[in-house]
Amino acid sequence: xxxxxIRALSKRYANLEVLKGIDLDIESGEFTVLVGPSGCGKSTxxxxxAGLDHASAGTVEIGGRVVNDVPPKDRDIAMVFxxxxxxxxxxxxxxxxxxxxxxxxxxxxQEKALANVAxxxxxxxLLGRKPSQLSGGQRQRVAMGRALxxxxxxxxxxxxxxxxxxxxxxxxxMEIKRLHQRxxxxxxxxxxxxxEAMTMATRIAVMHRxxxxxxxxPDTVYRYPANLFVARFMGSPPMxxxxxxxxxxxxxxxxxxxxxxxxxxxxRLRGYDAAAPYVGREVVFGIRPECIAEGERVFSGEAPIxxxxxxxxxxxxxxxxxxxxxxxxxxxxxxxSPDVRPAPxxxxxxxxxxxxxxxxxxxxxxxxx
Amino acid sequence: MIRRLPEILTIWVPxxxxxxxxxxxTLWTIWISFTPSTLVPVTGWVGLRNYSSxxxxxxxxxxxxxxxxxxxxxxxxxxxxxxxxxxxxxxxxRGENVLRSIFLYPLAVSFVVTxxxxxxLLNPGLGIQKLVHDLGWTSFRxxxxxxxxxxxxTIVIAAIWQSSGFAMAxxxxxxxxxxxxxIKAAQIDGAGPVRMYRRVILPTLWPITITVxxxxxxxxxxxxxxxxxxxxxxxxxxxxxxxxxxxDLMFQRSLLGRGAAAAVLMLLILLAVLxxxxxxxxxxxxxxxxx
Numbered sequence: 001x002x003x004x005x006i007r008a009l010s011k012r013y014a015n016l017e018v019l020k021g022i023d024l025d026i027e028s029g030e031f032t033v034l035v036g037p038s039g040c041g042k043s044t045x046x047x048x049x050a051g052l053d054h055a056s057a058g059t060v061e062i063g064g065r066v067v068n069d070v071p072p073k074d075r076d077i078a079m080v081f082x083x084x085x086x087x088x089x090x091x092x093x094x095x096x097x098x099x100x101x102x103x104x105x106x107x108x109x110q111e112k113a114l115a116n117v118a119x120x121x122x123x124x125x126l127l128g129r130k131p132s133q134l135s136g137g138q139r140q141r142v143a144m145g146r147a148l149x150x151x152x153x154x155x156x157x158x159x160x161x162x163x164x165x166x167x168x169x170x171x172x173x174m175e176i177k178r179l180h181q182r183x184x185x186x187x188x189x190x191x192x193x194x195x196e197a198m199t200m201a202t203r204i205a206v207m208h209r210x211x212x213x214x215x216x217x218p219d220t221v222y223r224y225p226a227n228l229f230v231a232r233f234m235g236s237p238p239m240x241x242x243x244x245x246x247x248x249x250x251x252x253x254x255x256x257x258x259x260x261x262x263x264x265x266x267x268r269l270r271g272y273d274a275a276a277p278y279v280g281r282e283v284v285f286g287i288r289p290e291c292i293a294e295g296e297r298v299f300s301g302e303a304p305i306x307x308x309x310x311x312x313x314x315x316x317x318x319x320x321x322x323x324x325x326x327x328x329x330x331x332x333x334x335x336x337s338p339d340v341r342p343a344p345x346x347x348x349x350x351x352x353x354x355x356x357x358x359x360x361x362x363x364x365x366x367x368x369x
Numbered sequence: 370m371i372r373r374l375p376e377i378l379t380i381w382v383p384x385x386x387x388x389x390x391x392x393x394x395t396l397w398t399i400w401i402s403f404t405p406s407t408l409v410p411v412t413g414w415v416g417l418r419n420y421s422s423x424x425x426x427x428x429x430x431x432x433x434x435x436x437x438x439x440x441x442x443x444x445x446x447x448x449x450x451x452x453x454x455x456x457x458x459x460x461x462x463r464g465e466n467v468l469r470s471i472f473l474y475p476l477a478v479s480f481v482v483t484x485x486x487x488x489x490l491l492n493p494g495l496g497i498q499k500l501v502h503d504l505g506w507t508s509f510r511x512x513x514x515x516x517x518x519x520x521x522x523t524i525v526i527a528a529i530w531q532s533s534g535f536a537m538a539x540x541x542x543x544x545x546x547x548x549x550x551x552i553k554a555a556q557i558d559g560a561g562p563v564r565m566y567r568r569v570i571l572p573t574l575w576p577i578t579i580t581v582x583x584x585x586x587x588x589x590x591x592x593x594x595x596x597x598x599x600x601x602x603x604x605x606x607x608x609x610x611x612x613x614x615x616x617d618l619m620f621q622r623s624l625l626g627r628g629a630a631a632a633v634l635m636l637l638i639l640l641a642v643l644x645x646x647x648x649x650x651x652x653x654x655x656x657x658x659x660x
Contacts, residue, residue, distance in 0.1 A: 052553050073559030085550035089572030098568070099558035146554075 002064070003028040003154055003186040004049065009058030011044055011210075018044050020210040022058070026203075031180050031187045035197040036207035037233070042190045043158060045207070049188065050156055051075050063153045073102070075154075078147035082159040084139045086131040086146075093127040096145050117149045120179075137168045144179070157189040161196065173199060194234045198222065206230045223356065228284060228365040231358060237289050237322060242330035243362065244285035246278045255285050255357070258328025265307055265328040267354050274369035275359050283368065286358035289322070292334035294342075295349030304351040311342045325350065395636070402629035410625060419630035428617070429631065432609040435521055436638070439610065440589040442522070444582055447529045451536025451581070452574075456566065458537070459544045469541070472534040480531065484598025487527040488514065491599075517607040520600055524592075524608055527599055532588065536581045543577040544570065576653070583646045590639050611635045 004026040011019040019041045026032050034042040047053035049060055051072035059066050067075050078099075086095050096117060100110045118124045121141045131139055140160060147155055157176075161169045177200045180187055191197060197204045198218045205215045206229075214226035225231035231239040244257045253275050257265040269275065275283075293299075295306055307327065315322040321341060323334045325348075334350060342348040359368040402420070405413045423429050454472055458465055475483065490496040493512040501509040513519035547570050555569045593612035600608040602617075611631065619628030 047553075050553070050557060052556065072553075072557045077557065079554065079557050081550040081554060083548060083550045085548060085554040087551065087555070087569055087572075090568070098555075098560070102559035102561075102564060146558075 002026065003030070003062070004188065005059075005061040006045075006049070007059045007061070009045070009048065009055050009060065011041070011048060011053070012056045018210050019048075019055075022210075022212055024205060024212065024215060026186065026188065028186050029184050031177075031189065031200060031202045032205060033197040033201035033203075034188065034190045034205050034207055035194055035233075036192065038192055040207040041210040042192075042207050046156055046158055046188065046190045049154070050077055050079055076152050077154045077156055078150040078152040079156040079158065080143045080147050080160045082162050084131070084143040084163075086139055086142055088131055090130075091127065092123065092129055092131070092134070092142050092145075095131070095142060096149050099146065099150055113149050113151075117145045120148065121145050136164050137172065140164065140172055144176075148179075148183075153186065155185050155187045157187060159191055160189075161191070161193075176200060195236065198234065204234075206233060208233070224367060225286075225358065226367055228286075228360050231286050231360070231367075235288060237333045237335075239286045239288050239358070240292075240327070240332040241284050241286045241360070242327060242332060244283055244328075246275060246281055246283050246359070248279040253279055255283070255359070256328075257285060257330060261329055263309075263326070263328060265309075267305065267352065267357070269354065269357065271355075272357075272359065272369045278359070278361075278368055282362050284360040284362050284365075286360060287332070287352070288356060289333040289335045291353040291356050292325075292327075292332065292336075293351050293353075294336040294340040295351055297337070297351040299351065299353040299355070305354055306349050307352055308347050308349050310347050311344055313344055314341060316341065398629045398632055401625055402633045404626050406625040406629075408623040408625070415626070419626045420634070423614075423618075423627050423630045423634065428606055428609055429611070429614050429634075431606055432611045432614045435608060435610055436590065439521055439524055439528075439592070440586060442525045443528045443589050444585045446525065447533040447536050447585055448578065448581060450529055450533035452540050454533065454537040455540035455544055458541055469538070472537050474534065475531045476535050478531070480592075480594040481598045483527055483531045484595045487523065487530070488599045491523050491526075514600065515604055517604055520604060520608045524596055524599055528589070528592070528595060531595070532585065536585070539577050539581050540574060543574045547573055579646070579649065583642060586642045587639065590635065590642070611638070 002025050004024070006022050006024040009019055009022040010017065022045060024032075034045060036042050044053060048055050049062075051067065051070065055068065059068055061067065062075055062077065087098065090098065093114065096114055097110045100113065105113075114127075118127060121144060123138070123141050123145060126134060126138055126142065131142070134142065143160070160176075161172055164172060173196060176189075179185075180200075189196075189200065197206075198221075201218055203215065203217050204221045206213045206221060206226075208229050214221055214230045216224075216226075221230060221234055225234060225239070228241060231241060242257055244255050245259050247254045247256055251268060253269045253272055255267045255269060257267075291299075295304075298304055309325040309327055311323055311325050312331070313324040315324075316338065318338060320335045320338050323336055323342060325332055325334055336342075336350075360366065361368055401410055403414055403416065404411055405415050405418075458468060458472075462468075491511070491514040493499065493510075493515065498509060498511040501511070513523050551569060551573075552565070555565050560569060591612055592610055593616065596602060596608060596610050596613060597616075602609045602613045612635065615628050615631045615635065617628075618624045618631055
């Protein structure tokens with residue numbers, strides 16, 4: 001059953017169109033992440049789903065019921081906010097039971113639900129405290145408890161980890177994911193952090209300028225980005241996208257980077273039949289930094305394709321070395337082994353994994369193959 | 370030194386001068402209160418005699434009782450009026466700026482003007498009672514101004530008119546600074562407007578409430594010009610307040626020593642309000658640093 005269906009949804013503030021015809025279908029039990037840069041409309045979309053904001057056009061269906069005119073409290077949703085939005089004058093216990101109190105749930109039942117959630121989130125010792133006496137991570141937990149206790153059709157998370165420090169963010173990320181696996185809830189999670197999207201989501205909706213650019217599972221989004229925006233937004237460091245030319249010889253299509261230059265790079269493509277119409281035309285060549293490695297690397301048994309390229313800069317991160325190099329004159333980043341440290345200025349051999357290349361149409365910026 | 374001259378002249382000189390005046394005249398008044406001074410200050414020591422005679426006088430006792438009644442009624446009612454106005458203005462209504470200015474405007478009027486205008490309005494032969502009589506309801510009575518028991522309430526009314534706009538402005542600022550997410554969370558939790566204000570929004574306003582109470586109490590304790598213009602302590606001495614007693618002793622009856630004693634008593638009442646407030650502020654700040 002679709003937990004949430006959004007049809008032709010748009011939102012306009014005066015002259016500014018924030019959402020332009022959004023269509024989304026989210027199945028029950030899915031962990032959907034809405035990801036995009038700030039101002040892409042993801043939070044507005046979440047607020048409209050919650051009923052805290054009104055759509056200019058289109059419909060929102062939750063659990064098969066059109067809820068455009070249903071107030072937030074009757075939509076069977078729960079929301080976790082970036083600022084946590086815990087009621088400062090109430091104890092943790094009151095924060096969690098406030099919703100049930102508003103709905104007139106019997107006291108005994110409230111206590112039972114509270115005990116369950118407190119055990120699940122391990123916040124039993126905190127129940128008597130005020131939010132001001134809690135750490136950031138504890139507040140986050142209480143905010144989740146307030147949502148969980150409702151047992152809604154739909155959980156809405158609005159950048160819930162943005163206010164935490166890096167270490168705690170990773171911990172809470174795993175915890176939320178574990179929670180999803182355990183209770184099987186339907187979650188819509190808004191973030192600007194593509195790592196959060198990749199690690200937690202079962203499906204990612206990448207948004208940009210009020211439009212859903214791609215809605216697919218994390219692997220597909222990463223491997224087959226629908227367009228240049230998605231390719232450059234997902235992944236860190238992002239996908240290298242360089243202008244190139246598609247040619248063909250007896251062996252099939254060949255990508256040429258920096259055609260005519262002394263250091264031009266020619267890469268033979270295998271299995272890129274969809275690219276055939278583009279032979280003889282300009283394309284945008286995309287390759288993930290992890291598909292460029294030090295010359296000795298062997299990519300799963302294939303005979304490696306070696307390119308000699310000048311090194312511009314080296315960034316050792318500990319786990320790997322990021323190298324900024326020139327591929328046929330165009331800048332590109334490579335992720336190589338941590339112990340390999342080519343010197344800036346030297347020309348070093350790099351192994352390329354050509355099985356995971358992306359080609360984009362330079363006009364429409366869409367993925368060709 | 371030369372380079373810092375503007376700073377010294379604009380900050381330190383006025384600050385030292387005013388501090389010196391404040392401290393010197395406070396000490397001077399305290400000293401006078403222990404002397405047998407009458408028309409002119411004289412040296413000598415009478416211990417607490419001035420204090421006991423002031424405290425025993427009917428004038429002071431009435432003034433003190435009036436202060437308790439006026440102070441608490443004025444503070445509570447102006448707080449309530451200000452809060453209600455602020456909540457009503459907070460409903461995203463049209464013409465909010467105009468209304469806000471109107472409600473805040475009385476604050477810009479001098480207390481003497483407020484007192485005088487209300488003394489006309491409340492004068493039975495001149496103001497509201499006359500208006501209603503002229504409209505045909507001749508049995509209508511509204512003569513608190515000349516009623517011994519009710520006259521103090523006329524001062525409460527005028528003071529509320531004057532300063533509830535101030536309370537409103539502070540409360541409105543508080544309401545506007547409530548985290549929008551908090552209200553969204555309460556909406557999703559299903560809180561109706563009453564519960565929303567009572568449980569979620571108003572509890573965040575209590576630091577502002579305390580500030581408003583202290584400022585209004587301070588005003589209530591030192592009220593002078595308003596009463597002087599509105600009732601002048603009358604009828605008889607029914608609306609006497611401490612500041613009027615001080616004025617009366619010092620400048621009408623030329624009893625400097627007793628006047629000073631009454632002034633020091635006023636200062637003590639003021640400190641009874643301000644010191645706990647200062648302590649509270651100190652604790653708040655310490656807690657904010659530790660949090």
